[in-house]
Amino acid sequence: IIHTQGSAHCSWRTRQDIERSEEPNCYHLLVSRGGPWAIAQHGQKYLPRGDLVLHDSKYPYRIDIESQYDIVNVKLPPSWLQTWVADPEVLVGRQIDATSGWGQVLSRVISSLLPEFAAAAPLPASVLTDHVGVTLALVCGRFDGTRPADRRLAAQILHRMRERCMERSLTGADIAESLSIELRVLH
Secondary structure, eight states: OEEEEESSEEEEEOHHHHHHOOSOOOEEEEEESSSOEEEESSSEEEEOTTOEEEEETTSOEEEEEOSOEEEEEEEEOHHHHHHHOSOGGGTBTOEEOTTSHHHHHHHHHHHHOOHHHHHTOSSOHHHHHHHHHHHHHHHHHHHHOOOOOOHHHHHHHHHHHHHHTTOTTOOHHHHHHHHTOOHHHHO
């Protein structure tokens, strides 16, 4: 989790920068807690305060911020994101509207997820990451046409959750493992 604040600026990453980089590929989920801003990756997006975008470090980008800014950037490893979203490319470069449905929930969660909060959170880190993952999965369903899970499997999941709900550190991964299904399928 990276929280940055500052004055107007422009930042970019070119193909040459990517080729020279030794960092592994990752995704960045960004939200502005301050004013509007623009990002160009898979097309130019002008984002009002609160709207989110997922960008992929393997593609060039350009970010333009015309005034003071306050941005939260959550860095997501591809393997983690793929446990929640079957095809992350569905979300890359898309504007996630902070005023609609699950986008509103995701915006509030990510906007509140500052490094100092994460370090002293009253919940285990796995619960926080599950919350982010499941909300991303719900947002993604809007873009990829994902349909609700099979009713019988949903009933099995609900039954297992009820059996184990008193376990303080219970996570979605625990339930998925006990049913021998992928975490993404569970959520």
